Amino acid sequence: MSNPTSFQDNLFHHARWRRNLGAALERYNTWRKQYSLDDPNSTNTLLGMIENLSSDRVTLAFVAEFSRGKSELINALFFGETGIRLLPSTAGRTTMSPTELFYDENEGSYIRLLAIETRLEETPLNALKQEPQRWKQINFDPNAPDQMQEAFKELVAVKQVTKAEAEQLGLFDERLAAEYGVENSTHIEIPRWRHALISFPHPLLKEGLTILDTPGLNALGSEPELTLNMLPNAQAIIFVIAADTGVTKSDMEMWTHHVNKATKAGRQGLAIVMNKIDLMWDDMTSEGNYQEAIQSQVAITAKTLGVSEDFIFPVSAKQALLAKIRNEPDLIQRSRIDEIEKYLAQDIIQQRQKILMDSIEKDIGFLVTESFNLVEHNYAKSSKQLAELKQLDFDNKEMIANLVKDTQQQQEIYLDNIAQFKQSREEFALQFSALTKALSPKRVELLIKASKHEISKSLTTHGMKQTMRKLFDDLRELLQDCVESTQATQAMVKKIHKQFHDDYGFQEIEPKLFKIDSYQATLEQLFDDGEDFRKSTRITLTEQSLVVKKLYDTLIFKAYDIINLANKDAKTWGRNVLSPLMHQIIAYKKQLEDRMVVLGSSIESKENLAENLGRLDRELNLIITQRNELNAIVKEIEGETSLFTKNASFLINDISRSYVDFL
Numbered sequence: 131m132s133n134p135t136s137f138q139d140n141l142f143h144h145a146r147w148r149r150n151l152g153a154a155l156e157r158y159n160t161w162r163k164q165y166s167l168d169d170p171n172s173t174n175t176l177l178g179m180i181e182n183l184s185s186d187r188v189t190l191a192f193v194a195e196f197s198r199g200k201s202e203l204i205n206a207l208f209f210g211e212t213g214i215r216l217l218p219s220t221a222g223r224t225t226m227s228p229t230e231l232f233y234d235e236n237e238g239s240y241i242r243l244l245a246i247e248t249r250l251e252e253t254p255l256n257a258l259k260q261e262p263q264r265w266k267q268i269n270f271d272p273n274a275p276d277q278m279q280e281a282f283k284e285l286v287a288v289k290q291v292t293k294a295e296a297e298q299l300g301l302f303d304e305r306l307a308a309e310y311g312v313e314n315s316t317h318i319e320i321p322r323w324r325h326a327l328i329s330f331p332h333p334l335l336k337e338g339l340t341i342l343d344t345p346g347l348n349a350l351g352s353e354p355e356l357t358l359n360m361l362p363n364a365q366a367i368i369f370v371i372a373a374d375t376g377v378t379k380s381d382m383e384m385w386t387h388h389v390n391k392a393t394k395a396g397r398q399g400l401a402i403v404m405n406k407i408d409l410m411w412d413d414m415t416s417e418g419n420y421q422e423a424i425q426s427q428v429a430i431t432a433k434t435l436g437v438s439e440d441f442i443f444p445v446s447a448k449q450a451l452l453a454k455i456r457n458e459p460d461l462i463q464r465s466r467i468d469e470i471e472k473y474l475a476q477d478i479i480q481q482r483q484k485i486l487m488d489s490i491e492k493d494i495g496f497l498v499t500e501s502f503n504l505v506e507h508n509y510a511k512s513s514k515q516l517a518e519l520k521q522l523d524f525d526n527k528e529m530i531a532n533l534v535k536d537t538q539q540q541q542e543i544y545l546d547n548i549a550q551f552k553q554s555r556e557e558f559a560l561q562f563s564a565l566t567k568a569l570s571p572k573r574v575e576l577l578i579k580a581s582k583h584e585i586s587k588s589l590t591t592h593g594m595k596q597t598m599r600k601l602f603d604d605l606r607e608l609l610q611d612c613v614e615s616t617q618a619t620q621a622m623v624k625k626i627h628k629q630f631h632d633d634y635g636f637q638e639i640e641p642k643l644f645k646i647d648s649y650q651a652t653l654e655q656l657f658d659d660g661e662d663f664r665k666s667t668r669i670t671l672t673e674q675s676l677v678v679k680k681l682y683d684t685l686i687f688k689a690y691d692i693i694n695l696a697n698k699d700a701k702t703w704g705r706n707v708l709s710p711l712m713h714q715i716i717a718y719k720k721q722l723e724d725r726m727v728v729l730g731s732s733i734e735s736k737e738n739l740a741e742n743l744g745r746l747d748r749e750l751n752l753i754i755t756q757r758n759e760l761n762a763i764v765k766e767i768e769g770e771t772s773l774f775t776k777n778a779s780f781l782i783n784d785i786s787r788s789y790v791d792f793l
Contacts, residue, residue, distance in 0.1 A: 136471060136475055137207070137208075137334075137471050137474045137475040137479075138333070138334060139475070140475040140476065140479045141188065141334055141337050141338070141339055141475075141479065142333075142337055143479075144188070144337075144338070144479050144482065144483065145337040145338055147483065147769075148183050148184070148186060148338070148486075150766070151183055151486075151490075151767065151769075152180050152183040152184055154763060154766035154767045155176055155179055155180050155183070155490075155494075155767065156180060157763050157766070158176065158498075158760075158763045158764075158767065159173060159176045159177070159180075161501075161756075161759060161760060161763055162176075162497075162501070165756055166716075167501060167504065167713060169706075169709055169712075171702065171705040171706050171709070172497050172706060172709065175493060175494060175497065175702065175706070176494060176497070178493075179489075179490060179493055179494060182489075183486065186338060186486065187232065187338045187339065187340045188338055188339050188340070188365050188478070188479065188482050189340040189341075189342060189363065189364040189365050189366075190339070190340070190341055190342070190364065190365060190366050190367075190368060190474070190478075191342040191344065191360070191361050191364035191366070191367045191368070192204055192341065192342065192343050192344065192368045192370065193344050193361070193367055193368070193369050193370070193384065193388065193389055194344075194346070194369065194370035194371070194381075194384075195346050195378070195380050195381055195384060196345070196346045197372070198370045198371060198372050198405055198406075199370065199372065199405040199406055199447045199448065200343065200370045200405075201215075201217040201218065201343060202215070202217075202405075202447040202448055202451060203368070203370060203403060203405060203445065203447035204216075204217055204231075204341060204343060205217055205447070205451050206447045206448075206450040206451035206454065206465075206467055207447075207450075207467070207470070207471065207474075208332070208334055208339070208341065209332065210450070210451050210454030210455060211454065213275065213455055215279075215451070216278070216282065216330070217229070217282065217285070217343065218282060218283065218285055218286050226285065226286055226287065226288060226321035226322070226323070226345055227243075227244075227246075227285070227321045227323045227324055227325055227326050227345060228324075228325050228326070228342065228343065228344050228345065228353065228356060228360075229285060229325075229326040229327075229328060229342070229343040229345075230325075230326070230327050230328065230340060230341070230342055230343075231328045231330060231335060231340065231341040231343070232327075232328070232329060232330075232335055232339075232340040232341075233329055233330060233331055233332065233335035233336045234329035235336070237329060238269070238329065238331075239269065239270055239271070239272045239329055239330055239331060240267050240268060240269050240270070240327075240328075240329050241267070241268040241270070241281055241282070241284060241285075241326060241327070241328050242262065242265035242266070242267050242268075242326065242327040242328075243265060243266045243267075243268070243284055243322075243323040243325075243326050244258060244264065244265050244266075244323060244324045244325040244326070245266070245322075245323065245324060246299060246301075246320060246321055246322060246323060246324045247299070248264070248324055249299050249300060249301075249324055249352075249676070249680070250298070250299065250676070252683055254355065254683070254684065254687050255325060255353075255355045256355070256359070258325075259327070265327070268281045268284060272330060272331050282328075284322075284323070284326075285323075285326055287321070287322035287323060288319050288320065288321055288322055289319070289320065289322045290317045290318070290319055291317065291318055291320055292316065292317055292318070293316065293317070293318055295318075296318040296320055298676065299320065299676065300352050300676035300677040300680070301318070301320050301352060302318050302320075321345075324353075342360060342361075342364060344356060344361075352677050352680075353680070354660075354663060354677070354680050354681040354683075354684040354685075355680075355684050356388075357387070357388045357391070357659075357663055358656070358659055358660065358663065358681075358684050358685070358688060359684065359688065361388065361389070365399060365478060365481070365482050366399030366400065366401065366474070366478045366481075367389055367399070367400055367401075368401045368402075368403055368470075369384075369385065369389045369400070369401070369402045369403070370402075370403045370405050371402065371403070371404055371405070371431065372404075372405055372406045373404045373405065373406045373407045373409060373410060373424070373427055373444065374406055374409045374410070376427065376430060376431065376434075377431055377434045377435065382434070385435055387662060387663060390435075391659055391662055391663075399473075399474075399477060399478040399481055400437075400441055401441060401443055401470060401473055401474070402431065402435065402437065402441050402442045402443065403442075403443050403445050403447075403470060404424075404427060404428065404431060404442055404443065404444045404445065405445050405446070405447050406446060406447075406448070407424060407444045407445060407446045407466070408446035408448060408449050408465070410423055410424065424444045427444070428442045428444060443466070443469050443470040443473065444466055444469075445465060445466050445467055445469070445470055446464075446465040446466070446467075447465075447467070449461055449464065449465040450462060450465035450466075450467035453465055453467075487769075490767070496706070497706075498764060498767075500709065500710045500713075501760055502760070503710065504710065504713050504714065504717070505753060505756055505757045505760060506757075507636075507714060507717070508717050508753055509750070509753045509754070509757065511717070511718075511721055512721065512746070512749065512750050512753060513750055515721055515724070515725060515746075516743070516746045516747065516750060519725070519728050519743065519746070520743065522732075524732040524736075524739060527733070530729055530732055530733065533729055534726070534729045534730070537722060537725050537726050537729065538726070540722060541722050541726075543633075544718070544719065544722065547629075547630075547633060548715070550629075551626065551629075551630070551715070554622070554625075554626045554629070555626075555708065557622065558619070558622050558623065558626070558708070561615070561618055561619045561622055562619055562704040564615045564618075564619075565612060565615040565616060565619055565700055565704070566697065566700055566701060566704070568608065568611050568612045568615055569608070569612060569693060569696050569697035569700055570697070571690075571693075571694055571697060573608065574605070574608070574690055574693045574694070575690075577601060577604050577605065577608070578601065578686055578689075578690060581597055581598070581600070581601035581604075581686065582686065584597040584600075585597050585598070585679070585682055594678055594679070594682055595661075597682075598657070598660070598682050598685060599657075601686070601689070602653065602654075602657045602689065605653060605689055605693060606650060606653060606654070608693070609646050609649055609650050609653070609693075609696070610646075610650075612646050612696075612700075613646050616644055616645075616646060616700075619644075619704070620643065620644070623707050623708065626708070626711065627711055630711060630714070630715070636711070636714045636715075636718070644699065644700055644703040644704075646696070649692055649693070649695070649696040652692050653689060653692050653693075656685060656688055656689060656692065657685065660681060660682070660684075660685045663681060724742075724746060727742055728742045728743060728746070
């Protein structure tokens with residue numbers, strides 16, 4: 131990857147990289163079809179990967195309490211060239227609901243707003259996103275700044291409701307209000323909207339950037355989906371604090387129960403932006419003292435949060451936005467916005483590319499390995515057979531007749547064993563069926579239905595917790611039941627491979643393993659994260675039944691997704707695991723047929739013999755061409771990595787060297 135200095139340049143480069151990678155995968159898919167190595171399952175796997183690359187997004191989640199300058203930071207980082215504050219960020223005017231900014235090329239420019247009352251529903255937020263009729267939509271002209279600003283006013287909309295209504299929505303509690311010193315009143319101000327979706331044709335958004343703007347601890351504490359789903363799925367979390375206040379009590383709660391938990395898996399980027407350093411600017415203070423003051427605040431923040439100082443970026447978002455609008459390089463430099471931009475441009479984008487490459491290796495690595503192995507095996511068998519045929523004394527009719535008889539016997543044995551293979555495949559199908567039944571969505575749905583019924587009867591969060599623990603225990607046992615089925619299924623696959631290796635000299639390819647442990651670990655982590663959320667100060671103080679119920683609804687939906695993914699992955703594994711053997715069987719059958727044709731033509735005439743030997747020569751050259759094409763395509767997929775060729779590069783040299791020896 132080149133080394134552009136701006137986030138915009140690197141994101142554009144990343145988009146080109148994704149397109150080139152998708153094109154290379156398409157060429158690999160075409161290559162498999164061209165040489166009859168494709169099958170419906172592998173084709174679907176490749177097409178799914180290509181589609182995922184095309185729609186992949188880099189999601190940056192901005193998290194902060196109110197009045198930390200988070201929306202201004204987003205404006206400064208990404209929308210300074212528009213000349214306006216795209217997101218409301220002036221005093222008293224800040225986004226009140228979680229907001230996602232992206233570009234929808236099918237629907238154009240719009241704002242979609244979900245009513246706060248939908249919090250009372252059981253339907254997950256992700257499901258509601260698929261129902262646009264449930265949202266209020268405001269279309270706007272992206273080339274009309276005044277119209278955009280008017281439309282974006284809805285992001286700060288609030289309304290007055292009674293205490294009872296606010297409590298029912300899980301947005302108010304007397305004890306929590308007292309804890310934070312909120313005045314006692316008959317009505318409460320709450321956000322008008324629960325969630326906002328903004329499609330805007332900004333170049334960065336068009337190239338796959340998505341921005342998640344979360345409005346304070348109240349939103350994170352009352353929307354479990356944000357903490358347990360949306361934040362962990364973000365490519366990076368930018369946690370914003372204020373330089374003049376340092377890490378406050380609410381900052382610390384947000385960090386402990388939401389940000390730190392979401393980033394602990396290590397697959398996300400993390401940046402802590404210490405905003406508003408312009409409040410520390412003082413004409414009476416020397417530059418040296420000013421820098422020392424900032425560094426001191428960075429050190430205190432790092433110690434408080436328990437992170438390296440490298441993750442903390444002092445910034446003045448306000449001055450950075452102003453500098454970009456006025457095109458003042460000196461002010462941009464003083465705002466220090468370039469430091470966080472460089473981090474996002476280099477570290478975050480590169481990390482995203484690594485994640486995508488890891489995903490490709492996981493999903494299609496076995497296909498590439500299979501392709502390398504099959505080409506190498508076909509070459510070895512074909513070159514050996516052709517060498518033997520060229521050395522035969524075709525004038526010795528008795529010897530030729532005996533070879534014909536031996537080949538016919540091999541064909542008969544081969545056909546007998548094909549029948550045995552079909553029987554083994556049927557036995558495998560039965561064993562595999564036991565595995566997929568253990569992971570059946572219906573079985574999971576019955577467990578979840580029973581759990582939700584018990585939760586609905588629980589009057590306390592303790593009762594809900596016990597019910598959830600039982601559900602997760604049941605799901606864990608369900609996955610454990612699959613371990614024995616998986617082991618039995620793999621043992622059968624290995625037995626089938628070994629049979630053909632021993633009987634026909636087939637290459638004994640180690641089948642791809644389907645493992646349950648990763649799904650078990652993900653399920654356990656989900657419950658632990660849910661428990662941590664439940665124990666947060668906000669939930670502990672309030673015992674809000676709605677929020678706790680929504681928490682467990684979120685856990686249930688995510689648990690279902692984990693088991694469903696295990697079921698899907700198991701089916702993909704089962705459909706593909708015998709394909710390398712099937713391709714070898716087809717190639718072996720062709721070699722026997724070629725041998726019979728050559729032997730038969732030797733009896734007819736020397737001209738027919740020469741013609742058939744020449745055909746086998748050309749087919750051997752085609753295998754070498756096939757291998758060279760595969761190597762070139764895989765190099766395009768790998769780029770500067772060596773995901774596949776690190777284990778298969780020896781095949782290139784072996785084939786080339788063998789061919790030279792053969793000639």
